[in-house]
Amino acid sequence: MTESIRIARDASLQSRNTFGVAATAPVLVEVSDASALPALFADPEFGERLSLVLGGGSNLLFAGDPEGVVLALTGKRVAHLDEGADGRTIVRADAGVEWHDFVMRTLRHGFAGLENLALIPGTVGAAPIQNIGAYGAEVREFIHAVEVFEPATGELRRFDAAGCDFAYRDSLFKRQPDRYIVTAVEFALSREPSLKLDYAGIREELAAMDIPSPTPQLVADAVIAIRRRKLPDPAVLGNAGSFFKNPIVPAAQAEALKSTHEALPVFRGNDEGTRKLSAAWLIDQCGWKGHRDGDAGVAASHALVLVNHGNATGAQLLALARRIAASVRERFGVAIEPEPRLIGATW
Secondary structure (H helix, E strand, O other), X not given: OOOOEEEEEEEEOHHHOOOOOOOEEEEEEEEOOHHHHHHXXXXXXXXOOEEEEEOOOOOEEEOOOOOOEEEEEOOOOEXXXXXXXXXXXXXXXXXXXXXXXXXXXXXXXXXXXXXXXXXXXXXXXHHHHHOOEEOOEEHHHOEEXXXXXXXXXXXXXXXXXXXHOOEOOEOHHHHOOOOOEEEEEEEEEEOOOOOOOOOOOHHHXXXXXXXXXXXXXXXXXXXXXXXXXXXXXXXOOEEEEEOEOOOEEEHHHHHHHHHHOOOOOEEEOOOOOEEEEOHHHHHHXXXXXXXXXXXXXXXXXXXXXXXXXXXXXXXXXXXXXXXHHHHHHHXXXXXXXXOOEEEOOOO
C-alpha cells in the first residue's frame, strides 16, 4: 500500500457520524489521494469487501454495524481551474473537503452561488450524492462535473451535470451507491451574484440585520444565523439535520389536504402535476416536536430533526422515525421517507 492509504481494524465510528451513535467498522481504510483507489481495489481483501463510503457521517444512521470495509476519502485539495469571460469560474474540490469550509472559501474568493447552502454539515463528496439543498437552492445548480471511481472496472470516470441525473435529494450516485465512489467535484461559480432571498425568512433575517443591499457573504451570514437558531449543533446534540424528505404528492391530493388544512405549506413539485408538502408541518401537527423516548427524540426547535440525547442507539432512533412516519400516514394519508442513508437496516 502507498503512503496515501491508512488502514485500521475494529475501528469505532462513533465520532465519525453526527448522530454520535456507537458503531464499529471491521476495517476502516482512509485514502488521501484518489489515484490510489485502483491499486486498493485490485486487492481482494479490500475491493471485494467494501460496504460503505463514509464522508462526514452527517447523512446516515447506523442502525447496525457495517459488515465489511468502510472507506473514507480524506483528500483536502481545492483548485481554481478556469475563469471564463462570462465571469464563471470552475472550482474543483476533493471529496474529503468539509462542505461548509468550502462554501466559505468560495465566498472569500468572491465567487457567488453557494451562499444559501452554508452550514450544511458533511463533505464535498456527499453533496452531489444527496443533491443537498436549503433555502431555495440545490447544489445541482452549480455542479459542473463529478469525478468518480468505479470499482467494478477499476476506472476513474467523470460525469457532467446532466449525466448525474439529479432530482430532489437524489442523484445517479445515490440510486447506485455501490457502483460509484465520488472522488472530487467541480463547481461553476460566478463573480456576478444572482441572490435567492425569497425562501424561509432570508429577507426577514437580512432586515433584522439592517442589511438593505446584501452581498453573497451577507446572505450566507443570514442563512447561518437562521440555521443555528432552528437546528441543534451536532457537536452538542447528536443529529443528522433534517431526517425526513418533504413528500411529493399528486397536485389533486395536495389540493384536497389544503382544503381541510389551510395552514399546510404547499410548493410546486417536480412538475405541474405534483406538489411538495412540508414534512416538518405534518410531523408537528402529529405532536412530535420535542418528543423523547429515552435518549432518542425529536428536536424541540424543529420537527424534522431527530436527536440523540446521549446514548441512543441507531436502532432506537430508527424505531422512533418509523413511529413518526406511521402517524403522518394515518392522519394525512401521506408517506414520508428518511433523508439519511440507513446502515444495517432498511426503511
